[in-house]
Amino acid sequence: MTSTLIAKGVTKRFGGLVAVNNLDFEIPEKSISSIIGPNGAGKTTFFNCITGFYNPEEGTILFDGHEIQGLAPDRVTRLGASRTYQNIRLFANMTAIENVLVGQHPQMKNGFFDAVFRTPRFNREEKAAVEEARRLLRFVGLRGMGDTLARNLPYGAQRRLEIARALANKPKLLLLDEPTAGMNPNETGELTAFIRDLRDTLGITILLIEHDMRVVMGISEQITVLDYGSKIAEGKPTDIQSNPSVIEAYLGRGAASGLKSAKQTTKEPS
Amino acid sequence: MAVETLSKTKAPSAVPATMDFNWKTAGRIGFIGGILAVLVSVIGMVETFDGRDIIGGVISMGQTVVVALIFATAFMAADRSSKTSPLFHILGGGLSGLISAVMLALFVWVSQLVNLREIFVNVSPSLIAILTFDKELPAELSAAVIQLLLTGLVLGVVAGVLRAAPIKIRNIIFSGMLWVVAIGLLGELIRTLVTGRAIEDQVAWVLGGRLEKGLSVNGAVSIFIFASLLSFISQTFGARIGKEVQTRRAALPATTQRILNGVILLVVFLVLWQLPQYLGLYLSDVANTVGLYILMGLGLNIVVGFAGLLDLGYVAFFAIGAYVMGVATSSAVGDGRGQILFSLNWTFWEALPLAILVALFAGILLGIPVLKMRGDYLAIVTLGFGEIIRIMALSDYLKPNIGGAQGIVGIQPIILAGQNLSNPISLFHVVLIACVIVGFVAWRLRDSRVGRAWKAIREDEDVAAAMGINLVSTKLLAFGAGAAFSGLAGAIFASKLTSIQPGSFSFIVSINILALIIIGGMGSIPGVLVGALALVALPELLREFAEFRLLVYGVVLVMMMLYKPEGLLPEETHKAELHEDENIPAESHA
Numbered sequence: 046m047t048s049t050l051i052a053k054g055v056t057k058r059f060g061g062l063v064a065v066n067n068l069d070f071e072i073p074e075k076s077i078s079s080i081i082g083p084n085g086a087g088k089t090t091f092f093n094c095i096t097g098f099y100n101p102e103e104g105t106i107l108f109d110g111h112e113i114q115g116l117a118p119d120r121v122t123r124l125g126a127s128r129t130y131q132n133i134r135l136f137a138n139m140t141a142i143e144n145v146l147v148g149q150h151p152q153m154k155n156g157f158f159d160a161v162f163r164t165p166r167f168n169r170e171e172k173a174a175v176e177e178a179r180r181l182l183r184f185v186g187l188r189g190m191g192d193t194l195a196r197n198l199p200y201g202a203q204r205r206l207e208i209a210r211a212l213a214n215k216p217k218l219l220l221l222d223e224p225t226a227g228m229n230p231n232e233t234g235e236l237t238a239f240i241r242d243l244r245d246t247l248g249i250t251i252l253l254i255e256h257d258m259r260v261v262m263g264i265s266e267q268i269t270v271l272d273y274g275s276k277i278a279e280g281k282p283t284d285i286q287s288n289p290s291v292i293e294a295y296l297g298r299g300a301a302s303g304l305k306s307a308k309q310t311t312k313e314p315s
Numbered sequence: 316m317a318v319e320t321l322s323k324t325k326a327p328s329a330v331p332a333t334m335d336f337n338w339k340t341a342g343r344i345g346f347i348g349g350i351l352a353v354l355v356s357v358i359g360m361v362e363t364f365d366g367r368d369i370i371g372g373v374i375s376m377g378q379t380v381v382v383a384l385i386f387a388t389a390f391m392a393a394d395r396s397s398k399t400s401p402l403f404h405i406l407g408g409g410l411s412g413l414i415s416a417v418m419l420a421l422f423v424w425v426s427q428l429v430n431l432r433e434i435f436v437n438v439s440p441s442l443i444a445i446l447t448f449d450k451e452l453p454a455e456l457s458a459a460v461i462q463l464l465l466t467g468l469v470l471g472v473v474a475g476v477l478r479a480a481p482i483k484i485r486n487i488i489f490s491g492m493l494w495v496v497a498i499g500l501l502g503e504l505i506r507t508l509v510t511g512r513a514i515e516d517q518v519a520w521v522l523g524g525r526l527e528k529g530l531s532v533n534g535a536v537s538i539f540i541f542a543s544l545l546s547f548i549s550q551t552f553g554a555r556i557g558k559e560v561q562t563r564r565a566a567l568p569a570t571t572q573r574i575l576n577g578v579i580l581l582v583v584f585l586v587l588w589q590l591p592q593y594l595g596l597y598l599s600d601v602a603n604t605v606g607l608y609i610l611m612g613l614g615l616n617i618v619v620g621f622a623g624l625l626d627l628g629y630v631a632f633f634a635i636g637a638y639v640m641g642v643a644t645s646s647a648v649g650d651g652r653g654q655i656l657f658s659l660n661w662t663f664w665e666a667l668p669l670a671i672l673v674a675l676f677a678g679i680l681l682g683i684p685v686l687k688m689r690g691d692y693l694a695i696v697t698l699g700f701g702e703i704i705r706i707m708a709l710s711d712y713l714k715p716n717i718g719g720a721q722g723i724v725g726i727q728p729i730i731l732a733g734q735n736l737s738n739p740i741s742l743f744h745v746v747l748i749a750c751v752i753v754g755f756v757a758w759r760l761r762d763s764r765v766g767r768a769w770k771a772i773r774e775d776e777d778v779a780a781a782m783g784i785n786l787v788s789t790k791l792l793a794f795g796a797g798a799a800f801s802g803l804a805g806a807i808f809a810s811k812l813t814s815i816q817p818g819s820f821s822f823i824v825s826i827n828i829l830a831l832i833i834i835g836g837m838g839s840i841p842g843v844l845v846g847a848l849a850l851v852a853l854p855e856l857l858r859e860f861a862e863f864r865l866l867v868y869g870v871v872l873v874m875m876m877l878y879k880p881e882g883l884l885p886e887e888t889h890k891a892e893l894h895e896d897e898n899i900p901a902e903s904h905a
Binding site for chain 1 (some may be wrong): 768775792
């Protein structure tokens with residue numbers, strides 16, 4: 046199996062703080078992988094390194110055969126990596142459909158003069174783009190809400206719109222930063238099914254940051270655990286659940302030994 | 316939850332209705348109204364505005380300002396002083412009006428005791444005469460004060476009654492009053508427009524004769540009745556008619572709609588084209604100034620409204636356009652002492668593309684160093700850039716080339732096919748065409764990939780970059796396009812005046828353009844037109860305002876931010892998902 050993303054020895058420092066420490070990381074193609082870890086473990090920082098927001102001091106990140114460390118965010122996006130944000134960052138004063146249209150920006154070619162003179166290329170592209178945007182809105186279940194301003198959408202719809210916007214780029218890799226944050230169990234269940242569906246129908250490789258363990262254990266094929274910027278465990282959900290250093294990172298040293306026996310008896314089927 | 320509903324239902328019955336009257340609030344608001352009324356008197360506004368009558372011989376604009384302040388605050392007091400009883404609304408309004416009048420009376424009394432003019436130069440006898448109904452002072456002081464108090468009380472009570480009245484009636488009366496004031500203010504303008512035309516006599520019946528000031532009494536009454544009726548009709552049927560028109564229009568096929576829009580725009584254009592014949596020289600000149608501001612407003616709207624890049628030095632590009640036009644076409648760029656240094660003697664049409672191009676490159680050049688800056692920092696740097704350009708134009712260093720403080724004279728007028736187009740009436744057509752072209756480009760850009768990229772940058776720069784938008788090229792395009800439009804305006808400006816000095820390109824021009832965009836509505840193209848009319852045409856027509864322009868700006872901007880922060884004509888959201896040909900159940904519209 047080939048890998049969509051290969052990170053080798055990625056290190057990101059903020060002054061004296063090492064947010065991501067010599068991280069090796071690999072995402073198999075068309076997999077759903079998760080990064081988990083306590084607050085401040087460096088999960089989002091690593092996301093930002095992949096998407097070009099941060100330039101890592103050391104290491105290489107290979108995405109789809111291209112070295113992307115240090116590239117500007119728009120270049121990384123053009124290579125086919127889209128992301129969503131921990132705290133929703135939609136274009137609040139634009140309509141839902143406009144948000145999705147902005148997502149298609151790299152797919153389109155028309156420029157200043159096309160727009161002023163409405164060239165055939167412009168008309169063709171715009172028509173296709175609006176068509177595609179409508180399709181994406183329907184796909185994420187926002188049919189009929191396209192002309193609503195993004196800020197007026199309900200919370201769950203905003204989350205889904207953010208995913209639709211990310212999908213508009215036709216990404217090979219989709220990075221979701223806590224997609225279920227602030228959702229009730231019902232919505233979380235729906236979204237989990239939706240994410241799995243994305244991979245199955247569109248064949249997109251998905252990388253998640255998630256705190257909801259039910260989601261993580263439910264859909265991930267591979268889980269990577271970070272703590273203080275370093276990888277402390279990696280493997281299948283079942284391996285991670287019983288890994289002592291993971292439990293230690295989450296609950297502290299004392300709890301780890303105490304919980305170990307309890308965990309084995311009440312192991313959930315996942 | 317239970318406790319909350321309990322207390323809510325209980326509150327009105329537990330507290331008797333008599334306790335609902337909040338006289339402290341009413342008093343406080345009345346006090347504020349009084350202070351405002353005294354303030355506008357002390358700064359000289361009342362006296363300056365007294366020269367223009369709203370209703371001839373009955374009430375002047377100066378008195379209107381005082382009356383409007385007392386009335387508005389009394390209305391507010393009536394609104395805040397009680398939630399339930401109409402009687403308390405009236406009481407609150409009356410109290411507020413009375414207290415405002417007491418403040419004014421105190422002011423009049425003090426002005427009789429002490430010579431306030433030593434500190435406040437505007438407190439002249441004529442001001443006091445205006446405030447005291449032209450009574451003989453000090454002999455009739457007590458009579459004047461009593462009349463003042465009564466007037467305040469009556470005003471307040473009327474405001475209170477209006478507050479207590481149903482909202483429909485209130486709106487009808489308000490719109491009647493507003494129209495009377497508006498037409499009264501513009502009476503002089505309307506009179507000049509109709510002078511010598513067939514309808515002069517009819518207009519004179521409403522507005523008073525040519526030599527009179529303000530409306531005639533029967534004119535004011537008829538305008539009031541007419542406007543009230545209009546308001547009544549629009550309130551009763553307006554919503555229904557509007558909806559009907561909209562649904563009928565939406566039911567038409569897309570091509571028919573487009574043709575309909577085109578026809579409407581064409582008619583508007585033709586009417587505008589004929590306009591200068593009716594306006595005459597002076598008003599055409601005002602219209603041209605408005606047009607130049609619209610051009611600049613459309614340009615700055617791209618930078619600030621679309622792309623969200625706060626540019627406070629926008630006048631720089633206007634100056635660059637004007638100076639390029641000046642240097643290229645001037646018959647004599649002199650050193651200010653009569654010696655001609657050089658002359659290129661280009662025509663307007665040869666210099667115009669150069670002026671636009673130079674401005675465009677200046678825009679891009681300024682854009683490059685500020686690419687990484689946002690918000691306040693960007694504002695400060697652009698402000699500096701605007702000043703640098705102005706000071707460079709003033710400098711001795713560049714004096715041999717662009718004339719220093721004396722500026723450039725002898726700029727070629729606009730000549731097309733042997734006709735001089737630089738007189739106000741012909742220039743109007745040039746400005747109109749320029750506005751149409753620029754407006755068209757701005758409108759086309761708005762609903763395109765580029766326009767969406769600008770808006771995305773305005774909303775969230777980081778996310779825009781993560782959507783694959785190249786920040787560098789997109790921002791530079793915004794700066795360049797905005798600057799080019801401004802350069803065009805500057806080029807026309809130079810040819811219009813045939814001489815330019817650095818003084819015409821001061822910081823206040825940038826502020827004016829920014830203010831007109833804010834008033835019109837950020838990012839809204841029709842908003843630019845409305846903003847330019849409100850901030851450029853009105854002060855130009857109401858000369859009395861010119862002196863208090865900054866004060867009025869400040870008040871208007873604060874009011875806008877409080878009550879209508881999205882602007883007079885806010886940016887419309889472009890409907891793209893639901894098209895008439897698509898049959899989607901409209902659940903979201905419920």
